Amino acid sequence: MPLPVKRWFVFSFVFASVTIRFSTAAAAVGWEVIKVNGHDYLTVDNISKFYGLPAEVVPSGAKIQTETANQPLEFVSGSREAMINGARSWLCFPVLEQNGKTLVSRTDVAKTIEPLVRPHRVANVGKVQTVVLDPGHGGHDKGQVSRYGAEKDFALDVARKLRPILQAKGFKVIMTREGDYFVPLEVRAKIANSARNSIFVSIHFNATNDDPNATGFEIFSFTPRGAPSTADGTVTASSVYMQPGSSVDAQSMALSACIYHSLLGQLREYDRGIKRARFAVLRLTKVPAVLIEGGFLTERGESKLISNKDWRAKFAGAIGVGIENYQALPIKKQPPMLVADYRRQAKSPAIDTAAQEGNVNDAEGNSKQAAANVKEAAANAKQAGATAKQAAGNAKQAKANVNEAAANVKEADASLLELVGRSAFLSQPQTSTPAKKTSIESAPIIP
Numbered sequence: 014m015p016l017p018v019k020r021w022f023v024f025s026f027v028f029a030s031v032t033i034r035f036s037t038a039a040a041a042v043g044w045e046v047i048k049v050n051g052h053d054y055l056t057v058d059n060i061s062k063f064y065g066l067p068a069e070v071v072p073s074g075a076k077i078q079t080e081t082a083n084q085p086l087e088f089v090s091g092s093r094e095a096m097i098n099g100a101r102s103w104l105c106f107p108v109l110e111q112n113g114k115t116l117v118s119r120t121d122v123a124k125t126i127e128p129l130v131r132p133h134r135v136a137n138v139g140k141v142q143t144v145v146l147d148p149g150h151g152g153h154d155k156g157q158v159s160r161y162g163a164e165k166d167f168a169l170d171v172a173r174k175l176r177p178i179l180q181a182k183g184f185k186v187i188m189t190r191e192g193d194y195f196v197p198l199e200v201r202a203k204i205a206n207s208a209r210n211s212i213f214v215s216i217h218f219n220a221t222n223d224d225p226n227a228t229g230f231e232i233f234s235f236t237p238r239g240a241p242s243t244a245d246g247t248v249t250a251s252s253v254y255m256q257p258g259s260s261v262d263a264q265s266m267a268l269s270a271c272i273y274h275s276l277l278g279q280l281r282e283y284d285r286g287i288k289r290a291r292f293a294v295l296r297l298t299k300v301p302a303v304l305i306e307g308g309f310l311t312e313r314g315e316s317k318l319i320s321n322k323d324w325r326a327k328f329a330g331a332i333g334v335g336i337e338n339y340q341a342l343p344i345k346k347q348p349p350m351l352v353a354d355y356r357r358q359a360k361s362p363a364i365d366t367a368a369q370e371g372n373v374n375d376a377e378g379n380s381k382q383a384a385a386n387v388k389e390a391a392a393n394a395k396q397a398g399a400t401a402k403q404a405a406g407n408a409k410q411a412k413a414n415v416n417e418a419a420a421n422v423k424e425a426d427a428s429l430l431e432l433v434g435r436s437a438f439l440s441q442p443q444t445s446t447p448a449k450k451t452s453i454e455s456a457p458i459i460p
């Protein structure tokens with residue numbers, strides 16, 4: 014949806030000068046912390062300049078789609094919702110407007126934006142010998158049941174399909190369950206914790222009682238200390254005092270990004286985003302860990318899709334590619350393939366679909382109206398193609414910017430480390446609550 018009111022921060026065109034400033038005067042792009050009610054914030058302008066990435070702030074209530082994301086960094090005024098490199102990414106705290114500036118919490122710059130924009134720079138990232146696959150539920154715990162089958166069976170099938178894919182790439186694979194039986198959540202975590210250089214990938218399918226039309230992918234990693242989970246509206250005492258956070262949360266975010274971009278780029282489901290939660294398996298694992306929700310069993314079309322074994326094979330394949338890209342981060346020293354990269358690789362289904370619709374009209378109507386429809390569909394397809402191309406171009410440019418910036422920001426990084434180290438938010442007003450969903454995984458689990 015095109016939005017008439019947009020405030021643009023166009024820094025890509027002055028990138029050359031930004032690069033010089035990174036290399037010659039790191040202090041010039043240091044962090045200017047702004048205090049709001051005792052909490053630390055940074056301006057979007059500051060963030061954009063630091064990364065050398067164009068940023069944009071869209072009005073409150075705007076809904077950015079993957080297809081309409083224009084900039085590598087897009088924020089929604091007053092919201093926790095953001096688009097980072099073309100994928101929806103939920104901030105811990107809403108962005109604020111003050112004195113004409115848009116402010117992002119220091120916690121989010123350190124814990125959300127940094128690992129998503131520069132996952133390749135996360136310490137110890139990509140160190141994987143063993144992938145622990147965790148098919149959700151099992152035995153008496155069926156998970157969500159649709160008319161086509163149970164979540165526990167679909168999740169197990171995806172893990173079984175994914176195992177040989179990963180083994181072929183040289184990974185050791187351990188499954189927390191091999192068949193239809195129940196494994197306690199703490200046992201699943203223990204399996205991951207006792208494996209050498211492991212990562213933990215939990216596979217689930219989604220459900221909601223609130224909206225029968227809800228669809229799409231989402232991925233979770235553990236919520237940082239002192240921050241609310243994505244489904245929480247406010248900071249609770251438990252989120253601050255009872256939850257220690259994780260020493261590997263940056264690696265988990267990097268893993269989230271690698272898998273999520275691959276899923277979204279290859280399967281074209283609705284983008285619900287990269288989220289945070291304190292699910293037991295994420296809380297109890299000491300290794301990089303994510304939980305994937307591969308679509309809704311409560312939505313008719315998507316539940317049918319999930320019941321299709323070919324679709325599940327594609328889903329498993331996309332997770333495999335994401336894991337491989339995660340492992341490659343420290344080798345390639347650049348961000349993983351992004352949604353736009355995957356979509357550019359594939360043929361444009363938007364054009365195919367429009368053309369097919371045109372053919373149907375033509376055959377059925379065989380009239381001038383039908384011919385006009387075809388023409389319009391073709392025009393739409395062309396437009397869609399152009400938009401996709403533009404988006405891909407932007408993403409490519411962004412990626413190039415990130416790469417170049419990464420090569421020049423060694424000095425500036427010291428200030429970022431400082432930022433990460435000092436992150437501690439104790440309370441925060443919440444002005445936006447993402448759509449709630451109810452599923453077994455959603456219930457906050459307090460020790």
Ligand SMILES: [Zn+2]
Nearest residue numbers: 149156217218
């Ligand atoms: Zn589940």
